[in-house]
Amino acid sequence: MLTDIRKVDGGMTNDSYSFLHQGKKYLLRLPGKGSEYLVNRWQEKEVYEALKGKNITDELYYFDAVSGVKISVFIEGVHNCDVKNAEEVARCMRHLRKFHNLRLQVNHGFDIYERIAAYKKHCRGLERMIPDYEHVYKNMMRLKRKLMESPKEHCLCHVDPVADNFLIKEKQVYLVDWEYAAMSDPHMDIAMFCIYSELKKADADRTIDAYFAENVCVEVIRRKIYAYMALGAFLWVLWATIRIGVGDRFEGYRSTQLALAREFYGYAVEGCEK
Numbered sequence: 001m002l003t004d005i006r007k008v009d010g011g012m013t014n015d016s017y018s019f020l021h022q023g024k025k026y027l028l029r030l031p032g033k034g035s036e037y038l039v040n041r042w043q044e045k046e047v048y049e050a051l052k053g054k055n056i057t058d059e060l061y062y063f064d065a066v067s068g069v070k071i072s073v074f075i076e077g078v079h080n081c082d083v084k085n086a087e088e089v090a091r092c093m094r095h096l097r098k099f100h101n102l103r104l105q106v107n108h109g110f111d112i113y114e115r116i117a118a119y120k121k122h123c124r125g126l127e128r129m130i131p132d133y134e135h136v137y138k139n140m141m142r143l144k145r146k147l148m149e150s151p152k153e154h155c156l157c158h159v160d161p162v163a164d165n166f167l168i169k170e171k172q173v174y175l176v177d178w179e180y181a182a183m184s185d186p187h188m189d190i191a192m193f194c195i196y197s198e199l200k201k202a203d204a205d206r207t208i209d210a211y212f213a214e215n216v217c218v219e220v221i222r223r224k225i226y227a228y229m230a231l232g233a234f235l236w237v238l239w240a241t242i243r244i245g246v247g248d249r250f251e252g253y254r255s256t257q258l259a260l261a262r263e264f265y266g267y268a269v270e271g272c273e274k
Contacts, residue, residue: 013038013179018074025076026061031068038119038239039179041065043108047181050104050156056095058167058176075174081166083197086206092166093211095173096158096193100186104156110182112231113144119238126241130258139265140234143227146268150224157184162196187221191228195236195260201267204229227268233261 001021008016008027013035017028031039045065051057062071081092120126126133158165159180167174190211194204208217208225217225240254 025074027058027072027074029068029070029072035068035179038242039068040108041068043106043182044068044179046106046108047156047178050106051178054099054102054104056099056102056175057178058174072176075167075169078167078169078174081163081168083163083199083203086210088168089207090210091168091173092163092175092193093190093207094213095166095175096161096189097211097213099158099175100153100155100189102155106156106181106183108182110157110159110180110184110188112188112228112235116140116231116235116238119235119242122245123238123241124245126238129241130237136234136258136261140231140261143231143265143268146227147224150220150227152185153187154183155186156181157186157189159184159188159192160196161189161193163193164196185228187225188228188232191225192232194225195229195233195257195264198256198260201263204264223268223270226264229264230261230268233257233264237261 002019004018004020006018008018014032015030017030019026019028031041042065045063048057048060048063052060058075059073060070061073062069064070082088130136158175158178159182160177161175165175165177167176190208194207197203197207199207204226205222208222211217234257236257237254240250240257243250244254
């Protein structure tokens with residue numbers, strides 16, 4: 001019997017509820033409207049299987065890849081990463097690097113250009129809603145050559161490691177919500193953290209430096225991360241448009257991400273031919 005069922009403040013894609021069962025607390029995730037366009041649940045299940053026992057995320061109790069319903073053990077006494085707290089951000093970046101260093105493997109990948117194309121198919125009226133949409137889109141496509149020329153790594157990445165997905169409890173950090181995770185370049189994850197946190201360049205650079213810690217982030221990698229920030233922000237512009245299409249209010253979020261896409265495109269190509 002389930003008791004003490006409560007709505008939990010969740011992410012922007014799903015609804016979440018906590019409940020008690022036989023004296024133990026769990027978290028139930030119910031997929032939200034439009035998530036069927038955004039998430040492959042079979043791939044998400046594969047990711048959780050790869051993460052099992054690695055001390056990176058919360059403990060999975062139940063997962064149904066058909067419905068997307070997920071139940072995990074509720075972690076008491078945690079809080080989300082405070083992006084204004086440099087020490088917490090550094091801890092989360094170390095945890096992210098620890099995850100990347102495991103070099104976990106799954107059978108599906110994340111290509112940001114493929115995802116942009118897929119999301120774009122489900123968007124309507126972008127030219128009307130964003131007056132300079134075609135110009136921004138062409139700039140995003142120009143970044144492809146720059147990324148192809150940059151050195152890359154390849155491992156399981158979270159793809160959506162936003163501050164809200166880092167849970168901190170005393171000395172422990174958990175990275176949760178793996179809906180978009182796939183094989184990719186780990187530097188993409190740094191970029192996604194920065195754009196969701198709406199970091200300006202100076203704070204983004206501090207976050208990048210925290211990830212690399214004692215190692216120096218060379219300029220070519222830093223500019224690659226800026227390029228990923230621009231592309232990631234543009235991807236979330238499309239994501240927000242899909243959410244708006246099913247009745248959710250993400251106009252403000254879309255505007256913020258659009259501004260970041262424009263800004264970090266400039267930093268990525270600064271000093272280069274545009």
